[in-house]
Amino acid sequence: MLEIKNLHVEVADRKILQGFNLKVGPGQVHAIMGPNGSGKSTLAYMLAGKPGYRITDGSVTFDGEDILELAPDERAAKGIFLAFQYPMEIPGVASMVFLRTALNAVRKRRGEPELSTPDFLRLVREKAKDLGIDQEMLKRAVNVGFSGGEKKRNEILQMSLLEPKLCVLDETDSGLDIDALKVVADGVNRLRSPSRSMIVITHYQRLLDYIVPDFVHVMAKGRIVRCGGPDLARELEERGYAAIEAEAA
Amino acid sequence: MNADIRPIRTAAEQALATAYEDTKSRLPGGPEIARLRDRAFSAFADSGLPTRRVEEWKYTDLRTLLREAAPLAGPPDAGAIARAKETVSLPVPNLRQITLVNGSFVPELSDLGDLEKKLTILPLARALAEKHPLAGMIGKLRPETHNATLALNTAFLNDGVLIEVGEGAVLERPIYLRHVFAGGTVAAAFARSLVVLGRAAAATLVESFEGPAEVAYQRNAVTELHVADRANLSFVRLQAEGESALHISSLLTEIAGGAELSFAALTLGAAVSRQNVSLHLAGEHTQINLAGATLLRGRQHADNTLVLDHAVPNCTSRVTFRSVLDDTSRGVVQGRIVVRPDAQKTDARMSLGSLLLAEGAEADQKPELEIFADDVQCAHGATSGALDEQLLFYLLARGIPRKQAEALLIQAFFGAALEQVRHEGLREALIDRAGKWLELRERAS
Numbered sequence: 001m002l003e004i005k006n007l008h009v010e011v012a013d014r015k016i017l018q019g020f021n022l023k024v025g026p027g028q029v030h031a032i033m034g035p036n037g038s039g040k041s042t043l044a045y046m047l048a049g050k051p052g053y054r055i056t057d058g059s060v061t062f063d064g065e066d067i068l069e070l071a072p073d074e075r076a077a078k079g080i081f082l083a084f085q086y087p088m089e090i091p092g093v094a095s096m097v098f099l100r101t102a103l104n105a106v107r108k109r110r111g112e113p114e115l116s117t118p119d120f121l122r123l124v125r126e127k128a129k130d131l132g133i134d135q136e137m138l139k140r141a142v143n144v145g146f147s148g149g150e151k152k153r154n155e156i157l158q159m160s161l162l163e164p165k166l167c168v169l170d171e172t173d174s175g176l177d178i179d180a181l182k183v184v185a186d187g188v189n190r191l192r193s194p195s196r197s198m199i200v201i202t203h204y205q206r207l208l209d210y211i212v213p214d215f216v217h218v219m220a221k222g223r224i225v226r227c228g229g230p231d232l233a234r235e236l237e238e239r240g241y242a243a244i245e246a247e248a249a
Numbered sequence: 250m251n252a253d254i255r256p257i258r259t260a261a262e263q264a265l266a267t268a269y270e271d272t273k274s275r276l277p278g279g280p281e282i283a284r285l286r287d288r289a290f291s292a293f294a295d296s297g298l299p300t301r302r303v304e305e306w307k308y309t310d311l312r313t314l315l316r317e318a319a320p321l322a323g324p325p326d327a328g329a330i331a332r333a334k335e336t337v338s339l340p341v342p343n344l345r346q347i348t349l350v351n352g353s354f355v356p357e358l359s360d361l362g363d364l365e366k367k368l369t370i371l372p373l374a375r376a377l378a379e380k381h382p383l384a385g386m387i388g389k390l391r392p393e394t395h396n397a398t399l400a401l402n403t404a405f406l407n408d409g410v411l412i413e414v415g416e417g418a419v420l421e422r423p424i425y426l427r428h429v430f431a432g433g434t435v436a437a438a439f440a441r442s443l444v445v446l447g448r449a450a451a452a453t454l455v456e457s458f459e460g461p462a463e464v465a466y467q468r469n470a471v472t473e474l475h476v477a478d479r480a481n482l483s484f485v486r487l488q489a490e491g492e493s494a495l496h497i498s499s500l501l502t503e504i505a506g507g508a509e510l511s512f513a514a515l516t517l518g519a520a521v522s523r524q525n526v527s528l529h530l531a532g533e534h535t536q537i538n539l540a541g542a543t544l545l546r547g548r549q550h551a552d553n554t555l556v557l558d559h560a561v562p563n564c565t566s567r568v569t570f571r572s573v574l575d576d577t578s579r580g581v582v583q584g585r586i587v588v589r590p591d592a593q594k595t596d597a598r599m600s601l602g603s604l605l606l607a608e609g610a611e612a613d614q615k616p617e618l619e620i621f622a623d624d625v626q627c628a629h630g631a632t633s634g635a636l637d638e639q640l641l642f643y644l645l646a647r648g649i650p651r652k653q654a655e656a657l658l659i660q661a662f663f664g665a666a667l668e669q670v671r672h673e674g675l676r677e678a679l680i681d682r683a684g685k686w687l688e689l690r691e692r693a694s
Contacts, residue, residue: 048646051638076648088643092661101657102647109648141661158647 001026001197002047002166007058009039009046009222016042018222020058024166027194031208031233032201034219035241040201041085043219044170047199048082049075062166077109079165083155083172090142095154098142099124103161127160131187148175149184156187167191167198173207185210205237220245262297264318266290269404272321276407278377278384285388289403296397305394308581308613309523309552315495319467321405322351322436330355333431336459339487340681341674344425344455351430352438352470353408358427365422367415367450373441374408383411387443390473390501392527392556398497399525402439402471409441409470412454416447416477423453423672428470430460430494437467444472446480446508453672457487458496459518465493468519472500478532479507485675487682490518492547499525506532506561513670515679516543516551517686523552530557530564530592537566540670542663542679544686545578545610552581559592562622568599571666573659575690577609585617588625595625603633604662606655606690652691659687 002024009017016039024030034040046053047060049072060068067075090098104114115123128138131153143151152172159167169188173181188211192198200211208216208230216232217224218241226232226244236244258266269290276286298315299306325333333350347370348358354372361370369383376384388403414420430438446452460466468490476482490496496519504510516522528537543551557566572580580603588595603612616629636658644654663683670676 048642050642050646071651072642072645073648073650073654076646082646084643084646088640090640090643090658090661092664093657098644098647098657101653102644102649105650105653106648162648 001063003061005059007046007060008056009042010054010056011042011052016222017046020223022217022224024197024199026197027192028215029192029198029200029211029213031213031216032199032219033203033216033233033236038219039222040219041170044082044085044168044199044201047075047080047168048072073105076162076164077106081159081162081164081167083152083159083167083169085170085172085174087143087151087155089144089146091144093142095138095140095142096124099158099161102158106162123161127157130160130190131157132183133157149177149180152176152180152184153187156184160187160191165196167196169198169200171201171203173202173204181207182210205233208233218244258297259312259316261315261318265401266294268318268321272405276405277374278406279380282377282384282406286404286406289400292395293397293400293404296395296400299397305554305583308579308583309521309550311398311523314521315467319435319437322432322438324353325350325355325431329431330358333429334358336429336431338427339425339455339457339675339678341423341678343422345422346425346427347410348427348429349409349440351432351436352428352440354410365418365420367418367447368420369411369413369415370424371411372408373411373443376411377406381411383413383443383445386445386475387441387473390475390503390529392501396499396525398469398523399471399499399501402441402469402499405439406441407439409443411443413445414447414450414452416450418447418450420452423455423675425455425457428456428458428468430464430466430468430491432464432466435465435467437469440470442470442472445475446477446482448477449479450477451481453483453485453675455485455487455675457489458498459489460491460494462491463493464491465495465520466491467495468497470498472498474500474502476502476504476508476510478505480505481509482511483671484510484512485670485672485679486512486514487679488514488516488518488522488524489682490522492518492520492549494519496522498523500527502528503531504528504535504537507534508532509536511538511669511671513540513667513679514542514553515667515682516541516553517682519549519551521550523554525554527556528558530559530561530566533561533563535564537564538669539566539568540666541570541582542666542683543570543572543580543582544663544683545573545580546575546690547578548576549578550581551579552583554581554583555585557584557586557597559586559588559595559597561591562593562595564592565596566598569666569669570601571663572603572612573606573663574603574610574612575606577607579611579613581613583615583617584629585619586627586629588618588620588622588627590621592622593624595622595627597625597627599629601629601631602662602665604659605633605635606659656687656691660684
């Protein structure tokens with residue numbers, strides 16, 4: 001589904017990803033762990049198509065198609081979804097307007113009809129309820145006045161509405177207390193399916209107790225230095241990144 | 250007479266002088282009104298058209314912009330009235346529509362049936378001819394500094410409308426004053442209106458300006474507004490003139506104690522426009538809310554110049570103006586708040602913002618505070634910048650196409666001003682008009 005080969009990415013003339021390789025098959029959940037500055041967030045933003053990320057070498061294909069030339073909205077329409085580490089607050093744009101615009105834009109490009117207002121409202125209510133999102137929250141502007149946990153839940157709500165093929169979760173656990181973490185993890189787990197893949201980026205093993213990955217990769221200095229199963233996450237938790245990095249070097 | 254002071258007159262100034270000499274004897278009203286006109290024209294002749302050397306006109310050099318003064322429009326003929334009838338008005342139910350075509354009151358396009366109790370609506374020309382007491386209030390409100398365009402309007406004082414809402418009257422139906430230019434050739438349309446709200450009266454007033462795109466007509470409209478004690482007025486203005494037009498308007502206001510005024514303006518039209526809004530807070534505990542949204546494209550130039558004069562204690566004012574500037578348009582907002590020595594406990598805040606959508610667009614924002622009292626809360630701020638790329642990326646990452654994402658952010662930007670319109674139907678109508686502007690932009694690319 002997703003194949004990243006020998007990828008080199010620079011941001012503001014700094015080399016961040018240096019020979020990054022990853023292959024994600026349908027239905028697989030890959031965890032990417034690593035210390036600060038190892039390039040995890042760069043990987044997430046690069047996949048979503050954020051401007052300012054210069055690809056100097058390598059390739060990224062999604063369903064066999066080169067996506068590096070595609071604009072962020074085109075990638076989203078193809079089914080790539082990034083749950084932001086720091087979701088943006090957009091004053092003046094009502095949450096429901098935002099959700100509806102996004103959903104209909106994506107449906108339109110997939111050749112599906114736009115949802116009627118009652119159908120849309122029903123869908124949002126149902127998904128929001130699953131995530132413990134208060135209806136009152138959705139009456140506000142996008143993420144404005146939301147707590148850290150509410151913002152992350154809102155990301156998962158968007159993800160469940162847009163039904164992407166590839167979900168990239170960038171430190172979705174950061175800023176969450178244990179209860180919120182469970183709610184968010186449940187939301188993510190509900191979205192697991194044989195046709196949907198996920199890349200879960202995190203510092204800590206804790207999230208992976210709830211979202212159990214098929215593969216765990218450890219990143220350091222812009223590339224993957226070790227791969228394994230869920231046990232690798234626990235090993236990291238016990239021994240720390242430094243030991244793993246030292247072994248890999 | 251003024252040859253010593255300003256020996257060189259522009260062609261426009263000469264044409265205006267000739268027009269005044271030719272017309273003044275035919276204008277309605279008694280000797281008092283004639284004297285008012287003479288004084289006004291003489292003041293105009295002294296100053297001439299304002300240039301950028303006049304601080305208030307720094308960004309809008311009218312002497313350069315008004316190269317030729319168009320001939321006076323005169324009363325509309327049947328053709329003009331028929332064309333005016335075809336124009337589309339604001340799609341808001343239950344508005345009481347009053348129509349001025351080329352500056353003249355047109356009874357057949359005005360809804361004067363079933364007037365509410367204590368509501369008076371009169372054509373100005375008739376009121377002047379009949380010496381109606383309301384007509385005697387014309388010209389009573391004057392800004393502290395000479396305003397040449399206001400003087401010109403007074404000099405050519407002829408027609409318009411007088412509206413009085415008597416003491417305690419609460420109008421359910423908004424009054425919609427439409428200024429339509431419907432001439433096929435270039436002409437100057439002058440109109441003067443007077444709105445008087447009695448004590449504890451309440452009303453909603455809408456004023457719109459519109460005309461054909463291809464005619465470079467010139468508009469000079471003045472509205473004088475008297476708001477008595479505890480009255481409540483919601484005032485909405487739509488400037489949607491044709492794209493070749495020159496629009497100059499002045500709103501002069503005096504607001505008495507305990508009154509509430511909420512004013513919102515949407516500026517979309519004209520090649521060049523200048524909107525003066527002058528508010529004199531004359532009684533304590535008045536509350537003013539001024540909101541404005543300006544959306545410009547092409548080479549449009551729009552200047553909104555506001556003066557808020559806090560003359561007495563304990564008043565509150567809020568100003569929120571947002572300009573969205575595309576292509577090589579230029580948006581000027583000058584906002585001056587004066588707090589006089591007596592005006593203790595004044596609470597005044599002004600926020601001006603411009604969104605530049607193109608490299609060639611220009612925003613000139615000048616917030617000014619002149620505070621002569623010591624126990625006040627005043628704040629002002631002005632921002633200008635392009636669309637936030639981080640926010641855009643967030644919207645794009647959700648599959649929203651770029652133009653649509655931009656439209657959402659632009660809408661949010663001017664929404665800060667237009668959301669303040671209290672009347673739901675009018676608020677939606679204005680947001681809808683602004684939305685059409687965005688649709689055109691989306692389609693153009």
